[in-house]
Amino acid sequence: GxxxxxxxxxxxxxxxxxxELRCDPISGHTALYWYRQSLGQGPEFxxxxxxxxxxxxxxxxxxxxxxxRPEGSxxxxxxxxxxxxxxxxxxxxxxxxxxGSSGNEQFFGPGTRLTVL
Amino acid sequence: xxxxxxxxSMDCAEGRxxxxxxxxSTISGNEYVYWYRQIHSQGPQYIIHGLKNNETNEMAxxxxxxxxxxxxxxLPHATLRDTAVYYCIVPGGYALNFGKGTSLLVxx
Numbered sequence: 001g002x003x004x005x006x007x008x009x010x011x012x013x014x015x016x017x018x019x020e021l022r023c024d025p026i027s028g029h030t031a032l033y034w035y036r037q038s039l040g041q042g043p044e045f046x047x048x049x050x051x052x053x054x055x056x057x058x059x060x061x062x063x064x065x066x067x068x069r070p071e072g073s074x075x076x077x078x079x080x081x082x083x084x085x086x087x088x089x090x091x092x093x094x095x096x097x098x099x100g101s102s103g104n105e106q107f108f109g110p111g112t113r114l115t116v117l
Numbered sequence: 118x119x120x121x122x123x124x125x126s127m128d129c130a131e132g133r134x135x136x137x138x139x140x141x142s143t144i145s146g147n148e149y150v151y152w153y154r155q156i157h158s159q160g161p162q163y164i165i166h167g168l169k170n171n172e173t174n175e176m177a178x179x180x181x182x183x184x185x186x187x188x189x190x191x192l193p194h195a196t197l198r199d200t201a202v203y204y205c206i207v208p209g210g211y212a213l214n215f216g217k218g219t220s221l222l223v224x225x
Contacts, residue, residue: 004160031211042204042215043161059212091160098211103149103168106213108160 002026004109006092012115013082021077021112025094032075033106034067035091043091049075050098082116089113121205126220129199135192137219139205142186148209150181152190154201161204161215164190195223 005024013019025032031050035043045059049069057067064082069075079086093106122140129135141150151166165172165179167188172179178191192199204218 033212035213042202042217043213045212045214048211056211093161093213099151099208099213100149100210103166105151105163105166107163110160 004092004094004107006090006109006112008112009110010113010115012117014117015082015084017082017116019079019082019114021079021090021114023075023077023092023094023109025073025075025092026107027073029094029096029107030072031095031098031104031106032069033093033095034075034077035093037089037091037111039088046077046090048098055098079114082114084116087114087116121207121216123203123205123216123219125217126222128222128224129192129195131197131223131225132194135190135195135199135221135223137190137192137203137205137221138187139189140187141205141207144185144207145209146185148207150179150185150188151206151208151213152177152179153204153206153213153215154199155204155218156198156201164203195221197223197225199223 034046037043047057052072064080067077089111091111093108095104095106097104152164153161155161167179181188200223202218
């Protein structure tokens with residue numbers, strides 16, 4: 001079946017611009033997660049959605065970052081006034097139910113590589 | 118999250134079993150152990166997870182010690198395509214804390 005998809009695969013933008021990154025989770029998965037991976041590091045958690053609501057956005061680095069999931073499926077990560085330090089691979093994952101004591105694994109998309117010039 | 122400790126790197130000859138260890142001595146009773154891997158420039162790939170019992174699937178086997186303080190991921194017949202960074206994760210909640218993982222190099 002179809003896995004998690006992310007678009008675009010690559011995005012190059014200029015400092016100060018606004019960008020949107022899209023994630024299509026696996027059909028039927030209620031939980032959706034965004035992570036960010038900088039060069040040479042493991043992925044770091046940004047935000048978690050259960051259904052349409054952001055259940056935990058504690059990993060968002062600052063208020064320039066925002067994410068939505070209006071219909072409980074597709075999610076968009078939005079970055080305002082991009083900075084060079086935002087350059088990274090942004091990964092999306094989904095799971096049938098939230099990971100944790102339920103033992104539900106997260107499945108990852110291929111990521112969007114964001115480069116801020 | 119329970120802290121996990123993995124060796125930074127390991128080598129394995131092609132065709133041999135790769136045994137990747139992980140220590141998670143602070144794991145609590147209802148926390149699962151997950152293994153993921155990341156091949157260069159790709160998203161993390163789920164391998165296997167377990168709670169108490171040993172688990173096996175088409176990719177690997179997971180051996181969890183009786184006290185649950187450590188586990189071993191076994192790739193029974195490693196191939197060159199198994200070269201990747203392997204992450205052992207014990208998520209206390211829903212966020213996966215990847216840490217630095219073990220860089221496995223499979224050699225011809």
